[in-house]
Amino acid sequence: MKKIPAIISGFVLAVGLLSLVPVSFGTPEYTKKEKKGCAVCHVTAKSKELNDVGKCYEAKKDMKACSK
16 A cells, blocks of 8 residues: 555656657658758748648658659
C-alpha cells in the first residue's frame, strides 16, 4: 500500500513533463530531406499553418507529388 502514492506521484510527474514537450511535426529534417525551405509548406516561415503544398505533403509525404 505504501507504493501506491509513489506510483501516483511518478505518473503525475511523467504526465506533467510530457505536457511541456511541444508537439512538432514539421522539423528541420524535412527541409534537409526535401531541400526546401519552411515557407514552401507553411503560410510563412515562422507559421505553423500549412498552405496547400504543406497539406498535400502532410498527407502524401512526397514533395514531388505536391510541387506546383
